[in-house]
Amino acid sequence: MARSVDQGSGAGGAVKAVGAMVFIIVMALVVLLVVRARPASEPYDPRSGQPDGARGLVLTLQDSGADVEDTRDVPGTDRVATERILVLEDRLDDEQRDAVLDFAEAGGVVVVADPDSTLHGGSDTDGGAVDVFGSSASAERRDPEQERNVAPGNCTIGALTDLRGVFVPNGVLFPVGPSEQQCFTDPTDGPDAASHSFVIVRQFGDGLILGLGDNDAFVNRSLRRADNAGLMVSLLVPTKGTDVAFVIGRGASPTVRDVGSGDDTLRDLVPTWAWMSLVLAAVAFVVFAISRSAREGRIVSEPVVTPIAGSELVSATGNLMQRARHASRAGWLLLSRLHRDLCHAHGVDVNAPLADLDRAVSERSGVAPGETEHLLRRTVSDDTSLVDLTAAIDRMRQQVFGDVTASERFRTDRSGSEPEPPTSLVSTDERVTTS
Structure with missing residues (x-):
């Protein structure tokens, strides 16, 4: 007795399997895009509330009357009279460093907290700088004189003479000459560093570039200790209404605000291997569909039964x-x-x-x-x-x-x-x- 074999169930199962595979691939791509759109925050990020972020510094400056803007680009020289620049970590490229120097030369004030930056001209430990280390932060609030590990010492910078000291977690004191402006020169422990300063001032054209010996002193976990917050406010907010450009540089990882910006299209952002994978998957699906739809032998026409009235x-x-x-x-x-x-x-x-x-x-x-x-x-x-x-x-x-x-x-x-x-x-x- 002849039997008919139902091949539809097998083909239907294969189609469902391919559909599930395509769905998984699409969801994987969506997840990758979402993860890319929300990158993890980096240290010194002005939008980060993590212990190594700088959100606390931004809020402190705003509470002091400053209008803070975090940006990747350096302000132009036409804003030197009303704006000051803060570089917490030097992730600038050569073009941006030249723009910072032009801003200072035109009469602007630039604060560079990264001790390794070349903008302030300070020396590293090989050039005579002295290392300063602080103990881990404590939850207990104490008097600034008790929390500081660098005292004002011989402070010749007028805006900082009222401060009582800073807490330096892991920084340096730059070597300075007798005639150079300086402040925070006396470490509470370690070698005698009377000829070294945590804050140095570099005259550049008509403006100033101030270098600081440790940017970790101004992240969220250390900002409240001693007079760290007061140091930044004194340098960046001389009067209420001052604009502060928090320059993060083009070398920093993209943030949420950067998603969707720029001239690149979706085709430019998706790597070549991703496009090739999609093409190969499409070709494989077409080949699979053709192989499953092929019939063996010639096509046999079957007469239709005439209905009986x-x-x-x-x-x-x-x-x-x-x-x-x-x-x-x-x-x-x-x-x-x-x-x-x-x-x-x-x-x-x-x-x-x-x-x-x-x-x-x-x-x-x-x-x-x-x-x-x-x-x-x-x-x-x-x-x-x-x-x-x-x-x-x-x-x-x-x-x-x-x-x-x-x-x-x-x-x-x-x-x-x-x-x-x-x-x-x-x-x-x-x-x-x-x-």
């Missing part, structure tokens, strides 16, 4: 019953159909006594009393009596329903099952005979 089905059923000598069964089917149609037309339950149905038909359709009950109780034993019964049913239908004949009513249900006869229509012997 209702009248032809009735005729075929009648012919079969006639050949099988089932006149009694055919009569029973005709009477069952008539009984059900009369009950539906006159609102009588199909299991009600035939006397009730006869009464309803005679009152509403004008049929003589007793005629309906007599017709429904007739029996068929041969073809002749079947023909007589068919004629009687046609007359009944003509009188009750109009011009509907018994041949048009003689058919099986759509499901192919024969109607179940009501208990009031046939006797027990008749049920046994028909079954």
Whole structure:
């Protein structure tokens, strides 16, 4: 016996697997873009509230009356009169360093807190600088004289003479000459560094570049200690309303504000390997789809079965019953159909006594009393009596329903099952005979 193999389920499963793979790839790309759009904060980031961030310094300057702007670009020389520059960590390129020098030369004030920067001109430890280390920060607040590890000493910078000292976590004191401006020259422990200073001043053109020996002193975890915050306020906010440009440089990692900026398009930002992966995945999917859709052998056309009309089905059923000598069964089917149609037309339950149905038909359709009950109780034993019964049913239908004949009513249900006869229509012997 030939069997048909259902190949649709296998192909459907493969398509679902490929769809799931594509969904995973798309979600992975979305995750990568989201992670790229929200990078982790770096040390000295003016927007970071982490212990090594500089958000506290920005808030302190703003509370002191400054208008602080963090930027990657150096302000122009036209703003030297109203703005001061802060470089907490030197991540500037050569072009930006030249712009900082131009800003100072035009009369601006620049504060460089990175001891390793070349902008302030201070020497490192190989050039005579002295290392200064501080203990870890404590949650207990103490007097600035107790928290400081570098005292003002011989302070010749007028804006800083009222400060009581700074806490330097890990920095240096730059070597200075007797005639140079200086402040915070006396470390509380370590070697004698009277000729060294935490703050140095470099005259450049008409402006000033001030160098500080440690930028860690101004991050969130150390800003509150000693007079670290007061040092920055004194240098950057001489009067309320001063603008402060917090220059982070182009070498810093992108921040949330940088996402979507620039002239690069999405095609420029996505690496080549990502595009190639998408192309290869698309090609692999097309090849897989072609391989799964191929059919072996030639295409065979199958004829469509012609539907049988209702009248032809009735005729075929009648012919079969006639050949099988089932006149009694055919009569029973005709009477069952008539009984059900009369009950539906006159609102009588199909299991009600035939006397009730006869009464309803005679009152509403004008049929003589007793005629309906007599017709429904007739029996068929041969073809002749079947023909007589068919004629009687046609007359009944003509009188009750109009011009509907018994041949048009003689058919099986759509499901192919024969109607179940009501208990009031046939006797027990008749049920046994028909079954």
